[in-house]
Amino acid sequence: xxxxxxxxxxxxxxxxxxxxxxxxxxxxxxxxxxxxxxxxxxxxxxxxxxxxxxxxxxxxxxxxxxxxxxxxxxxxxxxxxxxxxxxxxxxxxxxxxxxxxxxxxxxxxxxxxxxxxxxxxxxxxxxxxxxxxxxxxxxxxxxxxxxxxxxxxxxxxxxxxxxxxxxxxxxxxxxxxxxxxxxxxxxxxxxxxxxxxxxxxxxxxxxxxxxxxxxxxxxxxxxxxxxxxxxxxx
Amino acid sequence: xxxxxxxxxxxxxxxxxxxxxxxxxxxxxxxxxxxxxxxxxxxxxxxxxxxxxxxxxxxxxxxxxxxxxxxxxxxxxxxxxxxxxxxxxxxxxxxxxxxxxxxxxxxxxxxxxxxxxxxxxxxxxxxxxxxxxxxxxxxxxxxxxxxxxxxxxxxxxxxxxxxxxxxxxxxxxxxxxxxxxxxxxxxxxxxxxxxxxxxxxxxxxxxxxxxxxxxxxxxxxxxxxxxxxxxxxxxxxxxxxxxxxxxxxxxxxxxxxxxx
Amino acid sequence: xxxxxxxxxxxxxxxxxxxxxxxxxxxxxxxxxxxxxxxxxxxxxxxxxxxxxxxxxxxxxxxxxxxxxxxxxxxxxxxxxxxxxxxxxxxxxxxxxxxxxxxxxxxxxxxxxxxxxxxxxxxxxxxxxxxxxxxxxxxxxxxxxxxxxxxxxxxxxxxxxxxxxxxxxxxxxxxxxxxxxxxxxxxxxxxxxxxxxxxxxxxxxxxxxxxxxxxxxxxxxxxxxxxxxxxxxxx
Numbered sequence: 001x002x003x004x005x006x007x008x009x010x011x012x013x014x015x016x017x018x019x020x021x022x023x024x025x026x027x028x029x030x031x032x033x034x035x036x037x038x039x040x041x042x043x044x045x046x047x048x049x050x051x052x053x054x055x056x057x058x059x060x061x062x063x064x065x066x067x068x069x070x071x072x073x074x075x076x077x078x079x080x081x082x083x084x085x086x087x088x089x090x091x092x093x094x095x096x097x098x099x100x101x102x103x104x105x106x107x108x109x110x111x112x113x114x115x116x117x118x119x120x121x122x123x124x125x126x127x128x129x130x131x132x133x134x135x136x137x138x139x140x141x142x143x144x145x146x147x148x149x150x151x152x153x154x155x156x157x158x159x160x161x162x163x164x165x166x167x168x169x170x171x172x173x174x175x176x177x178x179x180x181x182x183x184x185x186x187x188x189x190x191x192x193x194x195x196x197x198x199x200x201x202x203x204x205x206x207x208x209x210x211x212x213x214x215x216x217x218x219x220x221x222x223x224x225x226x227x228x229x230x231x232x233x234x
Numbered sequence: 235x236x237x238x239x240x241x242x243x244x245x246x247x248x249x250x251x252x253x254x255x256x257x258x259x260x261x262x263x264x265x266x267x268x269x270x271x272x273x274x275x276x277x278x279x280x281x282x283x284x285x286x287x288x289x290x291x292x293x294x295x296x297x298x299x300x301x302x303x304x305x306x307x308x309x310x311x312x313x314x315x316x317x318x319x320x321x322x323x324x325x326x327x328x329x330x331x332x333x334x335x336x337x338x339x340x341x342x343x344x345x346x347x348x349x350x351x352x353x354x355x356x357x358x359x360x361x362x363x364x365x366x367x368x369x370x371x372x373x374x375x376x377x378x379x380x381x382x383x384x385x386x387x388x389x390x391x392x393x394x395x396x397x398x399x400x401x402x403x404x405x406x407x408x409x410x411x412x413x414x415x416x417x418x419x420x421x422x423x424x425x426x427x428x429x430x431x432x433x434x435x436x437x438x439x440x441x442x443x444x445x446x447x448x449x450x451x452x453x454x455x456x457x458x459x460x461x462x463x464x465x466x467x468x469x470x471x472x473x474x475x476x477x478x479x480x481x482x483x484x485x486x487x488x489x490x491x492x493x494x
Numbered sequence: 495x496x497x498x499x500x501x502x503x504x505x506x507x508x509x510x511x512x513x514x515x516x517x518x519x520x521x522x523x524x525x526x527x528x529x530x531x532x533x534x535x536x537x538x539x540x541x542x543x544x545x546x547x548x549x550x551x552x553x554x555x556x557x558x559x560x561x562x563x564x565x566x567x568x569x570x571x572x573x574x575x576x577x578x579x580x581x582x583x584x585x586x587x588x589x590x591x592x593x594x595x596x597x598x599x600x601x602x603x604x605x606x607x608x609x610x611x612x613x614x615x616x617x618x619x620x621x622x623x624x625x626x627x628x629x630x631x632x633x634x635x636x637x638x639x640x641x642x643x644x645x646x647x648x649x650x651x652x653x654x655x656x657x658x659x660x661x662x663x664x665x666x667x668x669x670x671x672x673x674x675x676x677x678x679x680x681x682x683x684x685x686x687x688x689x690x691x692x693x694x695x696x697x698x699x700x701x702x703x704x705x706x707x708x709x710x711x712x713x714x715x716x717x718x719x720x721x722x723x724x725x726x727x728x729x
Contacts, residue, residue, distance in 0.1 A: 074702065077701070077706075078702055079663040080663070080666075081666040082701065085681060089684055090694070093691065137288055137400070139403065141323070144354040144355070148354065153341050171569075171571035172571055197585070198584075198585065202578050202582050206578055209569065209574055213568075
């Protein structure tokens with residue numbers, strides 16, 4: 001990448017350096033993998049945590065439901081970036097050093113877990129009370145009621161909403177560049193700072209996100225229609 | 235009858251919704267295997283009786299006993315205290331309920347609807363639960379529809395599945411909450427036939443809220459007429475329907491006849 | 495909600511030792527945050543209105559421009575947009591101050607989402623209003639500006655409220671383009687004193703309070719705007 005410095009001097013007047021573009025593609029591709037990895041792990045964490053939080057919020061015991069609600073509202077009302085910083089810098093105080101990737105994915109998971117819990121909650125509230133009553137009349141316990149009756153009915157309708165949060169999470173992975181995770185944005189910045197040409201790296205990254213975002217949005221709509229047809233049965 | 239203790243006893247039971255008293259010091263004994271029909275204008279408290287027995291509503295006063303044992307309360311140091319979850323679940327197992335809106339689980343087939351609770355609650359093996367469900371669905375006349383989903387069944391068929399589902403738990407008391415009110419008229423008969431069959435072929439205590447006066451007259455051992463949270467009159471169908479003693483009963487029956 | 499405030503107060507009191515030490519510097523940063531939020535919000539509303547109207551009623555070149563604007567700014571994240579404006583524009587000869595980049599980037603970002611809100615609100619105005627305007631021989635532009643938009647504006651306030659809170663949270667990103675906002679100050683103090691828990695707890699509480707003030711103001715605005723418009727059942 002050292003030779004790129006010369007490129008900058010030669011190419012400063014160019015609007016777009018195609019050679020440079022192809023040169024940096026491999027590096028960006030590697031970074032894209034990190035981005036995708038962070039997205040998937042973060043989302044799995046968010047989807048799971050969100051479900052747990054939603055169930056906790058429905059607990060009859062206020063000592064459980066109120067802290068859960070406060071936690072969710074707190075996370076949703078404060079910036080993700082601050083939460084990322086907090087997790088990254090707080091753990092060393094307790095003797096645990098987390099890598100940037102781990103702290104970042106954790107923060108993404110918790111932040112979007114809070115959003116997902118809202119989605120699940122809406123899903124649960126859409127289940128008519130009569131289903132709960134039927135389960136009670138059959139003497140099904142609370143665990144079985146959730147597991148066999150409520151969750152199977154509540155989840156399919158909310159999958160599109162969860163899909164939208166997956167996309168949103170994906171688009172926020174560049175925030176991890178703030179704690180030096182080698183995902184797309186951080187890599188683009190490093191490339192740019194070394195070659196003094198930011199145009200190609202950052203625009204390419206932007207295009208990548210744009211294309212992925214449009215494709216996934218179309219996919220989510222597809223899932224929505226497919227669920228609508230299958231949902232006839234439910 | 236070997237046991238003289240009533241199957242179900244309501245002892246001074248009260249239910250209020252804020253300032254409104256829905257059930258007022260209700261005292262009602264139901265004998266083992268007795269078939270009791272509860273009739274009366276809407277809001278008179280009949281459905282609340284069923285829902286409290288099924289523990290769907292909390293009780294505001296008095297005690298409900300099932301087979302001599304308190305349902306809503308439990309004994310602790312010789313005194314009655316409100317029942318905890320474990321006690322409720324144990325006694326509740328004796329009661330089964332069929333709802334006006336069927337309330338089948340839409341994401342399960344008829345078969346699975348009937349198998350779910352026996353497996354999860356009674357601990358039956360999958361095979362045993364399946365056999366029991368098949369037998370019950372056969373009995374209600376839906377053996378060939380066992381793999382159908384509720385959305386593929388008519389109202390009458392769904393209600394019959396609901397009856398099979400409740401029976402799969404082998405309750406001693408069956409509650410029927412206006413189970414034909416949500417059905418198209420031509421489907422009412424098939425459900426009533428199943429209930430009739432239950433009455434003759436099974437040892438079940440049955441408590442039903444109904445507007446089907448003809449059915450109540452022919453099927454019930456005893457009829458209770460509810461008015462404003464109290465039993466205004468009760469007795470054998472012969473008395474209630476043919477020679478009612480209370481004016482209010484007469485008025486109600488007149489109104490029902492005119493409408494029907 | 496009162497619980498939230500109580501919790502916030504509790505956290506603040508808990509880090510009381512750091513409270514007096516850090517608060518002044520953080521408040522300065524918070525002021526920058528507020529400025530960016532307000533300016534960005536104003537830009538967002540203007541951009542959203544223009545984009546939505548262009549998309550719904552404009553000639554096809556304008557419509558495609560609006561669609562492109564909306565898709566690009568919604569399809570990429572705020573940080574990508576900020577970095578692009580900050581790092582790439584200079585190559586085309588345009589060098590902007592960090593504050594301008596911040597307001598521009600965040601304003602246009604939220605504006606793209608806002609365009610959908612505006613569109614939805616306009617479409618939600620009952621068809622009868624259009625018909626009545628036509629019957630009175632009003633021009634389309636006139637009907638739009640005097641009859642439809644004023645009604646749509648009231649319906650828009652709650653979703654805009656949510657977007658403004660998102661904008662407030664997004665301002666934290668400007669710390670990454672060296673703008674001295676609340677997040678920037680927090681990071682600075684953290685690097686020098688390493689009192690992570692104290693600093694960031696206070697910071698989170700400040701953001702929370704700002705968000706609460708924002709959403710309460712929007713609710714008050716909605717009540718004021720809806721005066722005279724009958725809502726809900728008749729009797």
